Amino acid sequence: YGKNTIKFLRLHKEGKKHFVKEVEVCAHLRLTSPQEYLDGNNSLVIPTDTIKNIVLVLAKKKGIPSLEEFAIDICNHFMTTFCQVAYVKTYVQEVPWQRLHEDGVPHIHSFICVPDGIRFCEAEQCRNGPLIVFAGIKDLKLMKTTQSGFEGFYKNEHTTLPERHDRILCGELFCKWSYGECKDFDFNCIWKKIRECILEAFAGPPDCGEYSPSYQKTVNCIQMLVLSRVSQVQVIEVVLNNTFYNVVDMKNLGVTNDKEVLVPVEAPYGSCACTLGRK
Amino acid sequence: YGKNTIKFLRLHKEGKKHFVKEVEVCAHLRLTSPQEYLDGNNSLVIPTDTIKNIVLVLAKKKGIPSLEEFAIDICNHFMTTFCQVAYVKTYVQEVPWQRLHEDGVPHIHSFICVPDGIRFCEAEQCRNGPLIVFAGIKDLKLMKTTQSGFEGFYKNEHTTLPERHDRILCGELFCKWSYGECKDFDFNCIWKKIRECILEAFAGPPDCGEYSPSYQKTVNCIQMLVLSRVSQVQVIEVVLNNTFYNVVDMKNLGVTNDKEVLVPVEAPYGSCACTLGRK
Amino acid sequence: YGKNTIKFLRLHKEGKKHFVKEVEVCAHLRLTSPQEYLDGNNSLVIPTDTIKNIVLVLAKKKGIPSLEEFAIDICNHFMTTFCQVAYVKTYVQEVPWQRLHEDGVPHIHSFICVPDGIRFCEAEQCRNGPLIVFAGIKDLKLMKTTQSGFEGFYKNEHTTLPERHDRILCGELFCKWSYGECKDFDFNCIWKKIRECILEAFAGPPDCGEYSPSYQKTVNCIQMLVLSRVSQVQVIEVVLNNTFYNVVDMKNLGVTNDKEVLVPVEAPYGSCACTLGRK
Amino acid sequence: YGKNTIKFLRLHKEGKKHFVKEVEVCAHLRLTSPQEYLDGNNSLVIPTDTIKNIVLVLAKKKGIPSLEEFAIDICNHFMTTFCQVAYVKTYVQEVPWQRLHEDGVPHIHSFICVPDGIRFCEAEQCRNGPLIVFAGIKDLKLMKTTQSGFEGFYKNEHTTLPERHDRILCGELFCKWSYGECKDFDFNCIWKKIRECILEAFAGPPDCGEYSPSYQKTVNCIQMLVLSRVSQVQVIEVVLNNTFYNVVDMKNLGVTNDKEVLVPVEAPYGSCACTLGRK
16 A cells, blocks of 8 residues: 655635644555555556645635545545545544634734644545544643542562552553544544543532542543443544653752652653543 | 753642742763863762752752743752852743643633743852853743745855745744843743744734744844843844745646745754843 | 663674674563652662663674574573563664775774665563564665656655656665574575665666666555565565656756756655565 | 755766756845845845746756755855845755665665765855855764763752763764865865764774763863864864763663663753864
8 A cells, every 4th residue: 555645734724714724634545456566557547646736726625624625525536526535544643723802802814823632533434434534632731730549559579669659640642533434524623622621520620629549540531431421432542652750869969749749750651541431 | 071961840838729840950060170080089979869969858848930030049059058169050940830720710720731831040159150040931932924035145056946035934932041240030920022023023913924034134123122121131133943935836736825835844844042241 | 760871892803803783772671560760669670871881792602603593592591591581672773884895905903984775673571472573774776767657656746746757766775574483594695695685676677777667666666576586584674765857947947957957855754664464 | 144955966968877956045144234124125135036036047957966066056156146145155965875786786876865964065255255165964863882881070959960981972963163264175075074074073983992981071072183184274163962872770570681671861962062173
């Protein structure tokens, strides 16, 4: 198979107000015959350059109402136009431009890049198969400074980690979910709702938080809350890349450090991942 | 000279509410004698490990009320403690953790990383010289989708660029300013005010913007506005790394593209920089 | 499941001669029960810190005769020591330190980092299943300045790419293969042989090269040569990330450019991939 | 001032043999008048696009016999063509393509990227001033597994580092030197000679090495050797970014670790730098 990546900007105006979407599109194609690999016969090969043109023309003609709708448009185009395509997958990722505000007033044509979690989606289809749509958020960095511990774990002669009931929980979240039959979903609205669920499940109530006994349990809480609140989600995968912090031992320096100064532990770093679906 | 980098987290509590600062500190030292280079005599050398300990102990004892106050504390410590230090420079950069909000309610101990411009500062001092403080913002990505052009430039036989009066202006800003005599400035407050000036000068009024005839002129507008509004700033340097976007020519594809689809031009990319002080 | 990454250096001496391996080990574990996710019950969880200790102790006790043997050692240790482990995968990657030579004389304890392709391997095992070993090379950047073209491809109304019979072929190779039943293979020797096959198949004979009608065909040539020369390889996957170069049109600048000055095309960039096994 | 970056490939043939240089050129210009900043008057501004065209045309017409000659050509062109240019600096950096060899036979048109130190140069000139040429190497990673220590350093109540007489010395070298009056130097030959000096001074004799009492002293040894062997070098700056490795304490794991397993210390990391000239 082959894939390629295209970056571009899509502008549109409503009156004098400007709207901008900057996206990176990655299209994977697999052809029905591998003859270009085996025989060097290129007659069915759709060049990268053509794929780029198609993506740009679709963006011009249809706009990008949501990443998901655009990914679906691209899949449909390849499946209906090229009978030599056996499989197509489209990945679309957004540059997080947000409208600039001055004293609370939105600016009509100025934007600032705010990368607090990157939105992406995927649409994939095999010939004669259903169109499957995924959406997700990545590079979302979160931290809880208390209400987290790690105790009661398995111990043997290689164990040196002490038990802790008040550590820092910090990590980078990757979250990807699939929709079932894609009807007329409001993908933008659902995405925002899921992002809120993630933050709420990670942090707990604003006034007191909620104790996390492990990264794994926090991953599960996120999944459970999303599945319970957002009926359109069928399966949800969460990966949490952990950043550990150690309280600096300052005894030799004549100072008591009561979890006030901590250093990140670069290695080992870990991640935990889980995929959860509906019964 | 030598320098080194230390990353750590400083927590503190007010009642049940948690506050977090994660910083990267870089300390440069130059000694009065270069004997460790020339003779391999280490007797005056302050090891990296000791510098790290000092920075962490200062963070514990004094906290980080502002990056600038912390940088000043470090400079002062090295100058007063080590008579073999001829020069010290401290660079402090912040990881942009922001308090998480749920439905507008601030969370007492959860944070999200929002890198929409990174705050940093520098303090430097030669023995017997004044302590000079700089502050700045970097990695601030901004875009205007209209009200920008580039016309009337110098032309010769190597010119192929067409004149444009409605292009995209997009770039990554680096901005660094120096304070004069550092009295009891409210560094946090000043920094926020300067950030607002930058955004305002870049974007212009929210309802109509302001025409930019060049990246250079936009750089100058930012400097002028900061100098006029913030009396504590003595000199201000602005560097704008430009990202150019080309309107895709779709004529061969049978489509009219009225500045709706644009692609970033990876190379050449440029930057313009200017340093401006008070008379 | 969970995974984590450990970086370390393993030294050993033979007489006065030093040998060094710096590796990054990534261990994935899946437990038989997901109770730590669902119930927050950590009693079977093997902490990241323990995994790190095990990897370091194994490195100390067994050394790293080859990446593959070390990966196998780790897998075996986890499977035989922890009955709660249902699946283990170990990825080992090497920092490419090479012995320094002065006027052709090898240095007994000095090394230089030469990243012209990174060696890695993987070993994975399900409980009661076979141990499967993969090896590979990544980040190998190669270029042919001639003997490459792309013609006869599929064309429609979105095609703008001209046919070319003398273009640059440049890309970054990723190559991963699996071994069958792992007997007493000399993994270091096989790896070097496969690397040579890749270079030979990419470049063709030194005096004339060999025409490549497409990236895809070059990928296939690499696979065919490896399978024909190295009997231990069962399946081989090759991914070639293409870098395209365009001949700069200098007509408007009054200069003829006969494929002498070219610029890289940043987007779209593509990749082609293929997996090939024995019948 | 403004600067911009251009990446391109320059090919040439001698008979059937191909030669390739891929470079990144960065040109900084300062104009005699800052009117484009202050007034938005662009009439003297040389657009990025024009600078790119000039660099590409020069590469086509003059080739790139050495990075230094090409950088000088660019400086000369800007100074003699544009009277509004007050200052020009050109930075040229090479992508380290090396000719591929098969069984020791050089290939006529195939290359492999081997980034074991990146060659760069700079040429700068003020109007009516001399043309100054610098050259250098960067990203050169070296390691000595013995013959390095750090003892007798300054100690106080913040000192926790133990003295060591057999540690790992590992780091990334940056080295930049200036030539005096640039006559008809063979820049390619000098550069290779200096690279050899650096390696020799870092490592010492191949059969026994040479003891380094500190990173600083190693930096000085490199400078002294280059200045003594290469008469064309006037001033030389060396920066060594240190990577520290700690011997893992395995006592709690029941294992003796005699400097066999070490882990890199990510923070603090340091660097030491020195600039040395002739008397």
